[in-house]
Amino acid sequence: MLLPLHAILPEPREHARTGSTLPPLNTTYYFDQLIDHTNPGLGTFKQRYWHTWEFYEPGGAIVLFTPGEGNAQPYTGYLTNATINGQIAQQNNGATIVLEHRFYGLSNPYPDLSAASLKYHTIQQAIEDLVYFAENVKLPMPGGDDVVPDKAPWVLVGGSYSGALTGWTKINKPDIFWAGYASSAVVESITDFWQYFDPIRKFMPRNCSADVQAVVQHFDQVYASGNKSAFTALKDLFGMSNVVHPDDVSGALRNNLWDWQSLSPTSGPGSQFFNFCDALEVKEGKNAPASGWGLDHALTAWGSYFKNTYLSILCGEQDAESCLGTYNATQSQWTDTSVDNANRSWYWIVCNEVGWFQDGAPKRTPSLVSRLAQPNGDERQCVMMFPEAFSSAPVPNVGKTNKAYGGWNAQAKRLFFANGQRDPWRDATVSADQHWVPSTLNQPIFESDGFHCSDLRMAAGVVDTTVNKVQQAALEHMRLWLVEWKLTHHDKRD
Template identity: 70%
Template sequence: MMLSVFPVLLSLVTAYVSARIPDGRLHANMPPMPLMPFEPVSNSVTHAKTGASMPPLNTTYYFDQLVDHTNPSLGTFKQRYWMDWEYYEPGGPILMFTPGENNAENYTMYLTNGSIFGMIAQQEKGATVLFEHRFFGFSNPYPDLSVASLKYLTIQQAIDDLAYFAETVKLPMPGGDNVIPDKAPWVLLGGSYSGALPSFVKVNKPDVFWAGYASSAVVQSIVDFWEYFDSVRRFMPQNCSADVQAVVQHFDQVFTSGNQSAITALKDAYGMKDVSHLDDVAGALRNNLWDWQKLSPLSGPGSLFFQFCDALEVKDGKNAPASGWGVEHAVNAWGTYFKNTYMNLLCGDVDVATCIGTYNASASVYTDTAVNNAARSWQWIVCNEMGFFQDAAPAGMPSIVSQLIQPVASDMACSLLCHAFASPPVPNVQKTNEAYHGWDVKVDRLFFANGKRDPWRGATVSADSHTVASTPSQPIVVSDGFHFSELRAAAGDVDPTIKNVQTQALSYMHTWMEEWRNIQGGK
């Protein structure tokens, strides 16, 4: 049985409101989301102290980055970045971040005090730098995403990019030629995969960045990441959870029964009659559950996840009890919603078999090597180094995902995607965790922010399965939020637990910047 492992690539234009998948992009694994983009009120900027006009926020700059940090003779490529120094004063920190697994040009709002990054910059009179990750967007060493090109996409090369930039860049701002890490404190920040990078960098290159900020940081690479959906199960509305479990069990019973007429009828009820492989059909149901990842304290009651639960749990104007309405109603209600409403969001004009199916080796998701294809670039990292296959809970445990969705020793999807993996193509998560210490990271001046309802929490230092102590040099602060909820400044206005995370982050960063100033003053 094949395990689908392709991320849903959500539209930046709709800021993750829709789960629509463009032609050839498959539905399988949701990545640790890149920082959620949100638009600045204006790209116009003036310096907070002098009032001088500054370049617009969306001004793109280019840095000559090494193609291969182990072989500089291969030359350089143009790596894109953006920056804002509206609060900067000499001696202030340089705050650097990347959205990670996506085109970075839609993330300029994170340069401003609409985000916690900009709030830190404002407090400490620093500058912010938005940096595009290699092989995402248009920061590509080569003009395609072929296997020959992607061999230069590794976590270590990404770490080396960040350090080489900090150590050699001449920033396009007043005094920007005199702010390398031995002359100014640099802070590396991020959320999700990009939130893991501050941890990885502090382990691998401890002397480059003075401090780090890691939001919902997936520091522990895991192949069989069934905990993702188990977290959703535990925190979603209880009646919805009960009915989803009942429906999933019904699918498993029918799909393993050998009764072809019952199998066809169930597929047709969900609009997937033409999808050949039963694990593709069962796997497609995860899309409604992945919508949990898009929730934030700023989400309204009309968000896609709660639309889905309402479709199952509201009947004749009444809400279901905690035990749900039961399997018969839930199977019919979910089918009606999925077929008549959600399928259009998921697939648009793409035929269902192409949209849902994962076995066609000639599908464009496997064969399209054009640049600016975040799904392909991210999947390369997944298949080689990080894993995160989101599947059913172990047998005998409650599960909101079909037991047909299981990790396998040799993942065909990775082979189809890149055609050149070593055998077996299983992510070498042990190597990744040993290199960057995973849950066991112990470094100085690294702030971890996590959310109790984050489905990725099991891969963070706040995982239930692994106890990591919070210390003054490596504090861990947990809100009631979701995935990197505290990054939006406005989220603190609606959730006091998120405000607490933001307040503590600002306090720790101020303390660590004072430590830098004291050390510099003593030299």
């Protein structure tokens, strides 16, 4: 998921050329979006969006961005030139838009997130939303009623899932958006996505990696031995004495690793992930060697950190079983169908179309994660979340998704892919280690040393020259592609 970016620049804002006052960036607009694009007669719902025309001149680009799987209100910063979106707009006399994805935030066709409502929550419906918006919106700016895609060049931007959505839309509806920018785009749907943790293992501090692997292997060995008292002692050590099921216990240790996804080139000491590694690897003011301190110290140190520091960060006032357990069907995480519950909306797409279950690596493969964590456990949780939709554990139909939208083999014109070496999602992108995809002039692929979606924020390029190189390459490609649009659409504009 993309990190939010609130607009923090001074208000009121002014048009870059005329100096005229613009509405505040947090002004919320509403678009009448179709509930079901296969059945327009079903009606419409109010889809929220945010918009500015700070750099817009007639004929300029319309830059559309959706943050994807979350409430879009905290993302108004993506309207500004602090991001690649705003830079594309500034360079090409454009306007920027942040559009909230259906079934996230307050853009909901129905007043709940029941399975009956979520039947209209699919990748294809989301693609159709973007197209219908571009073809029908009347933007609240001068000339905003005359910017349909055959009269103005539209650029679609996204990161992570919404980066994939950018690619999938360019493939599925190639004639609507003239160009696309897809950051950390997870184009390949994968059920058993154990590779999520592999870039973390490779790029995290070596001593921390060594000790994490030692601890999770110990958890698995103790469980396999059948020594229940020894496993109970492990649970107690980590503050999980009341967590009932062993796979919930060992699976909970992934939370420290998931913090890696929040890192960026601008992250420094004090980031949650590095606090975790420091807790394991700094002893009496000294850092562990590359091999780590070893199992005994790592168990004690990780257990103490998890129990005394991390559980309160992770669970707040909840007890460990309520927070980490996944077998109690009465828990609110399964039963809460209220709107603006991003986790539930995301689970629906995960369980049906994309998978991406982040579990232990195969045997004889280095693993930061317990092998008790397996896709069947995630699939079981799909039933817990949506018992009315699944009578048994579903296997996400990733084959259908990849066939429909191309997966790693996605091909589209004027689609820029930007990825990061340190991105845990890297192996689901076109920069995956196990699937080589050529970079071309029409579909360039650039990779930085960055993390997840690092290139979307210009600040990352200030501190990391490899990210800056990707950003500048993207801006040059967009400039050339938008010149091409003007040349090929000259008659239509006249």
